[in-house]
Amino acid sequence: xxxxxxxxxxxxxxxQPLEDLPKEILIALYNETKSELSKSKEKCEGLQEQMWGExxxxxxxxxxxxxxxxxxxxxxxxxxxxxxEREDNESLRKKLNLKKKGDESSDEELEDGKRKAYxxxxxxxxxxxxxxxxxxxxxxxxxxxxxxxxxxxLYKNFKEWAMVNELVVSKGKSKLLPSRDQFSRWCVxxxxxxxxMDWLQNGMAFPLSPNGSHQTPRVNLYLINDPSTGEKxxxxx
Numbered sequence: 001x002x003x004x005x006x007x008x009x010x011x012x013x014x015x016q017p018l019e020d021l022p023k024e025i026l027i028a029l030y031n032e033t034k035s036e037l038s039k040s041k042e043k044c045e046g047l048q049e050q051m052w053g054e055x056x057x058x059x060x061x062x063x064x065x066x067x068x069x070x071x072x073x074x075x076x077x078x079x080x081x082x083x084x085e086r087e088d089n090e091s092l093r094k095k096l097n098l099k100k101k102g103d104e105s106s107d108e109e110l111e112d113g114k115r116k117a118y119x120x121x122x123x124x125x126x127x128x129x130x131x132x133x134x135x136x137x138x139x140x141x142x143x144x145x146x147x148x149x150x151x152x153x154l155y156k157n158f159k160e161w162a163m164v165n166e167l168v169v170s171k172g173k174s175k176l177l178p179s180r181d182q183f184s185r186w187c188v189x190x191x192x193x194x195x196x197m198d199w200l201q202n203g204m205a206f207p208l209s210p211n212g213s214h215q216t217p218r219v220n221l222y223l224i225n226d227p228s229t230g231e232k233x234x235x236x237x
Contacts, residue, residue: 161227
């Protein structure tokens with residue numbers, strides 16, 4: 001790198017897609033650009049000091065400003081590219097670690113982990129309550145009372161929570177999380193345990209069935225904290 005003319009090197013960088021360059025080259029170019037940037041700043045400060053005692057040609061000042069701005073742009077591009085590469089490497093590391101954990105864990109360990117993830121989500125983000133919400137039937141236009149929590153929507157919230165807590169790195173399937181059906185079954189079982197006299201699935205379409213359908217049950221459970229930020233959703237309560 002020491003044998004390469006610095007101006008030629010910077011001109012070469014400007015013509016190359018930074019994301020295609022190896023990390024070692026990016027780091028070397030970034031350090032080179034920082035060095036040139038520091039020298040240009042010193043020169044600029046020196047010229048500014050001279051302005052108090054002697055005349056400086058405007059053309060020379062403008063040329064220096066342009067060089068300084070160009071090198072700053074190059075340094076920023078290199079820094080952004082290196083940052084993205086670090087993020088990509090970290091994402092890949094998480095994926096590999098989670099895949100390894102899913103592959104190496106026993107069935108019993110996986111089931112325990114799934115249940116623990118479910119319990120933690122319910123504890124951190126949800127609340128059991130027998131309150132009903134009103135929903136309008138599109139056919140009859142009448143209002144009906146239904147259980148507050150759709151297990152389908154709660155499962156979507158659960159997947160968001162799992163990503164934020166780094167249990168998975170995407171919303172796809174994972175051996176480390178319960179399936180939608182398993183999650184829904186646990187919700188229904190807990191609802192029936194807590195509210196044994198409050199369960200009605202009459203085979204009718206939503207919202208005529210208070211606890212939804214067998215495919216998409218509704219339970220006395222609803223979200224109180226944002227699964228992504230942990231902030232309360234109903235601060236006025």
